[in-house]
Amino acid sequence: MQGFAGKVAVVTGAGSGIGQALAIELARAGAQLAISDVDTEGLAQTERRLTALGVRVKADRLDVTEREAFLAYADEVKEHFGKVNQIYNNAGIAFSGDVEVSPFKDIERVMDVDFWGVVNGTKAFLPHLIESGDGHVINISSLFGLLAMPGQAAYNAAKFAVRGFTEALNQEMAIAKHPVKVTTVHPGGIQTAIARNATVVEGLDAAAMAEFFDRKLASTSAEEAARVILDGVSKGRARVLIGNDARILDLLVRILGSKYQRLFSFGIPKLRPR
Numbered sequence: 001m002q003g004f005a006g007k008v009a010v011v012t013g014a015g016s017g018i019g020q021a022l023a024i025e026l027a028r029a030g031a032q033l034a035i036s037d038v039d040t041e042g043l044a045q046t047e048r049r050l051t052a053l054g055v056r057v058k059a060d061r062l063d064v065t066e067r068e069a070f071l072a073y074a075d076e077v078k079e080h081f082g083k084v085n086q087i088y089n090n091a092g093i094a095f096s097g098d099v100e101v102s103p104f105k106d107i108e109r110v111m112d113v114d115f116w117g118v119v120n121g122t123k124a125f126l127p128h129l130i131e132s133g134d135g136h137v138i139n140i141s142s143l144f145g146l147l148a149m150p151g152q153a154a155y156n157a158a159k160f161a162v163r164g165f166t167e168a169l170n171q172e173m174a175i176a177k178h179p180v181k182v183t184t185v186h187p188g189g190i191q192t193a194i195a196r197n198a199t200v201v202e203g204l205d206a207a208a209m210a211e212f213f214d215r216k217l218a219s220t221s222a223e224e225a226a227r228v229i230l231d232g233v234s235k236g237r238a239r240v241l242i243g244n245d246a247r248i249l250d251l252l253v254r255i256l257g258s259k260y261q262r263l264f265s266f267g268i269p270k271l272r273p274r
């Protein structure tokens, strides 16, 4: 992978899944890594794998919802490496539950991690990325940031918000002529622990839902997802879709317009586990 050698890249949620695969792929491409997660065990595993690849790595426990800590962390990373080129705002959680029965706190928690975590990371690192003269913000949204699904309102809200925030930022960087590229990533189903780490509203069977996701929906490996993301980053793409599921459903929704909602409200309840 071209264009990453000597760059300093920051990856949040790097203790598992897409974040871990991104960190490893970036290291293979010659980047230096600042990795973080709330899961210190997963993070230590990623750190060991990066160290074995012989790259410079800074690993820290960081909760992306803690704004002050994130701001301090950005300065620390800059101090440690002397510059910062890329941030991958990747940390995220999933939650399933219909709006009618979902407690406010669960909806807020998803917004806190999946949306505000991305805002915190973007704003904390933006001055350093501009200063680097060669910056890139990569925000992980989802296929669910392009279309809505019954039972996913909280996650949809957060991921649509990430998309709006990131697409506006992209245009602002161009207008201001700042040397910062901006990419929004929309993965389809990726083989990670996301569904096993997810919470669900009372009455839903979390284990059955995770099993359904792992068996039926997670079609792309985390390693492949990381390669697709880095390919998009190296080409300076504004939008990266991952997997045939993301490409096909994105196209379907653009063809159907708002009518996709009628189709999904008939079809999805028949497909998902009860």
Ligand SMILES: NC(=O)c1ccc[n+]([C@@H]2O[C@H](COP(=O)([O-])OP(=O)(O)OC[C@H]3O[C@@H](n4cnc5c(N)ncnc54)[C@H](O)[C@@H]3O)[C@@H](O)[C@H]2O)c1
Residues within 6 Å of the ligand: 012, 013, 014, 015, 016, 017, 018, 019, 036, 037, 038, 039, 042, 062, 063, 064, 065, 090, 091, 092, 093, 113, 114, 117, 140, 141, 142, 143, 144, 186, 187, 188, 189, 190, 191, 192, 193, 194, 195, 197, 218
């Ligand atoms: N797996 C998929 O199918 C899929 C599809 C679309 C989008 N995504 C997005 O990709 C990103 C990565 O997810 P993944 O699939 O690798 O899941 P994962 O559960 O394997 O990894 C997510 C990581 O984020 C960390 N994390 C959670 N809350 C955090 C917090 N508050 N602060 C810091 N770290 C935190 C977790 O500890 C975990 O290590 C997420 O934003 C997710 O929404 C995943």
